[in-house]
Amino acid sequence: MDEITALQRRLARERAARQEAERLLEEKSLQLYESHQALLRRNAELQNANAQLEATHLQLLQSEKLASVGQLAAGVAHEINNPVGFVLSNLNTLKRYLEDMLQVIQAYQGVVEAPDPQRATAIRQLDQAKQAADWEFLCEDLPAMLVESSDGLERVRVIVQDLKDFSRAGTHATWLEADLEHELERTLKVCWNALKYKATIVREYGQIGLVECIPSQINQVFLNLLTNAGHALGDAGTIWLRSGTEGPDALWLEVEDSGCGIPPENLGKIFDPFFTTKPVGTGTGLGLSLSYGIIATHLGRIEVFSPPGQGARFRITLPRHRAAEAASGSAPGNT
Numbered sequence: 623m624d625e626i627t628a629l630q631r632r633l634a635r636e637r638a639a640r641q642e643a644e645r646l647l648e649e650k651s652l653q654l655y656e657s658h659q660a661l662l663r664r665n666a667e668l669q670n671a672n673a674q675l676e677a678t679h680l681q682l683l684q685s686e687k688l689a690s691v692g693q694l695a696a697g698v699a700h701e702i703n704n705p706v707g708f709v710l711s712n713l714n715t716l717k718r719y720l721e722d723m724l725q726v727i728q729a730y731q732g733v734v735e736a737p738d739p740q741r742a743t744a745i746r747q748l749d750q751a752k753q754a755a756d757w758e759f760l761c762e763d764l765p766a767m768l769v770e771s772s773d774g775l776e777r778v779r780v781i782v783q784d785l786k787d788f789s790r791a792g793t794h795a796t797w798l799e800a801d802l803e804h805e806l807e808r809t810l811k812v813c814w815n816a817l818k819y820k821a822t823i824v825r826e827y828g829q830i831g832l833v834e835c836i837p838s839q840i841n842q843v844f845l846n847l848l849t850n851a852g853h854a855l856g857d858a859g860t861i862w863l864r865s866g867t868e869g870p871d872a873l874w875l876e877v878e879d880s881g882c883g884i885p886p887e888n889l890g891k892i893f894d895p896f897f898t899t900k901p902v903g904t905g906t907g908l909g910l911s912l913s914y915g916i917i918a919t920h921l922g923r924i925e926v927f928s929p930p931g932q933g934a935r936f937r938i939t940l941p942r943h944r945a946a947e948a949a950s951g952s953a954p955g956n957t
């Protein structure tokens with residue numbers, strides 16, 4: 623009998639222990655469920671924050687693009703204004719020449735049609751008309767003026783073409799094989815207006831050949847570097863444009879200026895977004911940070927060298943082919 627009671631007690635204890643364990647288990651799974659829910663919520667929040675960050679980043683890219691488009695538009699308007707101005711003034715002169723020529727032609731007609739006794743008078747009138755028109759000068763000047771005008775219009779055509787090429791695929795990230803020395807020259811033409819009175823350009827190209835890249839983005843980097851170099855020069859100075867290869871699969875391009883240089887304490891900050899030493903309204907401080915991002919997308923690297931008092935040299939190193947780099951995982955940016 624005692625044995626039965628002892629067994630029953632043990633059973634009751636075990637049941638109680640099991641119930642306690644089940645309760646604990648339930649409590650734990652409730653806790654787990656709650657922390658899982660909290661994690662899900664946190665994850666959603668993070669995803670949200672990430673999406674917002676991405677949207678802000680895109681907005682920044684867009685506004686930087688708009689800012690440079692604004693600068694470009696002002697420069698291009700100036701560049702186009704010159705030739706258009708002289709073509710217009712040439713057209714006015716040509717109109718006057720044409721009126722004079724019509725007078726002379728009329729006088730010739732008078733000579734041809736005049737009966738013999740009046741021919742001498744008609745010839746005198748023709749001479750007068752030719753003198754009034756400054757005939758010899760007109761005959762020399764007219765063709766020259768036409769050549770000058772068509773050169774001017776050709777310049778406008780080239781500027782517009784450069785601008786179109788520059789912004790080509792601006793909205794589509796198209797990877798293409800591009801000649802980056804050529805692209806650098808193209809970008810230089812686009813911002814030439816801001817540089818032409820103060821910069822001497824020295825080219826030391828190494829004929830690097832074609833590179834797989836998104837040319838519109840690389841042009842944005844070039845534009846930032848050239849604009850910065852122009853700002854750094856102050857009134858006058860030199861900008862060196864260089865290129866070369868680094869082993870069989872990589873190449874580099876440099877923009878160096880003889881300007882004010884970058885103080886050592888700023889060297890670590892210039893690629894930070896919004897870091898600028900320019901007066902309010904001049905710089906947003908985004909040029910280099912966006913350039914850094916673009917070069918990183920290309921699996922390349924961008925470096926700066928600025929020994930005190932010796933201007934600044936920016937070097938971009940890029941893999942020649944993105945596929946090869948992505949496959950090997952050894953981007954120059956990671957070395």
Ligand SMILES: Nc1ncnc2c1ncn2[C@@H]1O[C@H](COP(=O)(O)OP(=O)(O)OP(=O)(O)O)[C@@H](O)[C@H]1O
Nearest residue numbers: 850854883892898899900905906907908909910934
């Ligand atoms: N070639 C250079 N010489 C001297 N300082 C430079 C040069 N390039 C960049 N810097 C310094 O780095 C800072 C950041 O350059 P970044 O291009 O990012 O911005 P920003 O030129 O000031 O403005 P933004 O490009 O947005 O108009 C500049 O304000 C300047 O102090």
Ligand SMILES: [Mg+2]
Nearest residue numbers: 846850909910
């Ligand atoms: Mg800049």
